[in-house]
Amino acid sequence: MEPHRTLKRQLLKSLTPGGTLDIDKLVELVSLTYQEDEDDRRRTDRSIQLMVDEVDHSNTGLAVATAKLRSTLEAMQHGIMMVGATGLVEVANRKTCELLNLPERFVSTPYPISDLVAELGKAAMTLDEDGTAVVEQPNGRIIEIHREPADHGGIVLL
Secondary structure: OOOOHHHHHHHHHOEOOOOOEOHHHHHHHHHHHHHHHHHHHHHHHHHHHHHHHHHHHHHHHHHHHHHHHHHHHHHOOOOOEEEOOOOEEEEEOHHHHHHHOOOHHHOOOOEEHHHHHHHHOOOEEEEOOOOOEEEEOOOOOEEEEOEEEOOOOOEEEO
């Protein structure tokens, strides 16, 4: 078996001018290499821990922001829904379900917009030239649904 290249260098550095091996010098070089490796491992572990702490902090901030957004959406007097570019309903508040007489399951997201359209198909629905949908419910209530483009390629329905 061929010795590791570091050991080869240490062996060469440990030779006396007469060509004999200075064991004390070799032990010193090997110990120094182990210490350097241990220091590197500690720095790496510390760096990883700092990154983990930063991600945890970001996740906590994101969770707080998400909870605030959800509270705001639920407190609104209007129904609001966001549909992603892939056609999945990504956000919907309870007022949307209440106004459109949708089952509670439509608050849970994501789900395909086609599920919502199928459910609304039970009511009379027309689409204006500007893309505003008018839904006439069986109880006589008329709801306008306005569509606004979203930055991510989806739409926001109000």
